[in-house]
Amino acid sequence: MIKKTVILLASLSIIALASCNPSEDELLNKGIELLDASQYEESISYFDRAISKNPNNTKAINAKGVALFQLAKFEEAITSFDQAIKQDSSSYKPFFNRGNAHTELGRYADAIADYNVANAINPDITEVYYNRAMALMNLEQYEDATFDFNEVINRKPNDHLALFNMAKAQLLLNQVEQAATYLNATIEADQKYAPAYYLLGITQINAIGMIDDGCANLKMAESLGFKEATAMIEKLCNK
DSSP states (O other): OOOOOOOOOOOOOOOOOOSSSOOHHHHHHHHHHHHHTTOHHHHHHHHHHHHHHOTTOHHHHHHHHHHHHHTTOHHHHHHHHHHHHHHOTTOSHHHHHHHHHHHHTTOHHHHHHHHHHHHHHOTTOHHHHHHHHHHHHHTTOHHHHHHHHHHHHHHOTTOHHHHHHHHHHHHHTTOHHHHHHHHHHHHHHOTTOHHHHHHHHHHIIIIIOOHHHHHHHHHHHHHTTOTHHHHHHHHHTOO
16 A cells, blocks of 8 residues: 655755864754765764754754664654654654654554644644555544545645545445546546556446446556556456
């Protein structure tokens, strides 16, 4: 299941280290510059130096967690996000980031708890709704997931991933017509998104009785490189 992961940092201007004894802010900014360049191990060394100068630097602590997350060191990342939250629980960012780490570890209930706090602190962050919806899907709480997907779609009508996963939720709720509508909307938003053609084709053939249209969509999915479509075409269309 496709999932967006968005790791958020404070917006900071990047400056070069100006001396042999750089300031806390210079170390933090250099760390973020390295983080943006995907040099995660190197960035952590700068975040640690910034934290050594000021153990209460929540931006550096959160940023270190982000670097650890990118290295797939999710437990260590959670420790950093825990520390950032302990220092300052008024920012949604470490809650959101910790929720993403819990998601990667399959701890969906914990992730949802963090996304709930992030959402309460700042309800304007669209990614919180999306990631919470995906966690709810993994817990088979499909009805609740549709509310969050709907919020994303209201804000970003052409978000093909939100549209596609809304369709999947609707199918799991046995809302076939609604699912087909969202799958068509997914294709309108991204005409090269093969999984939408595939799922629409399967839905049309098996649940709606639109054999010709369904087979056409399976063939489109196949043409876009979706390998599973080939077997389904042989099974459902070549009779």
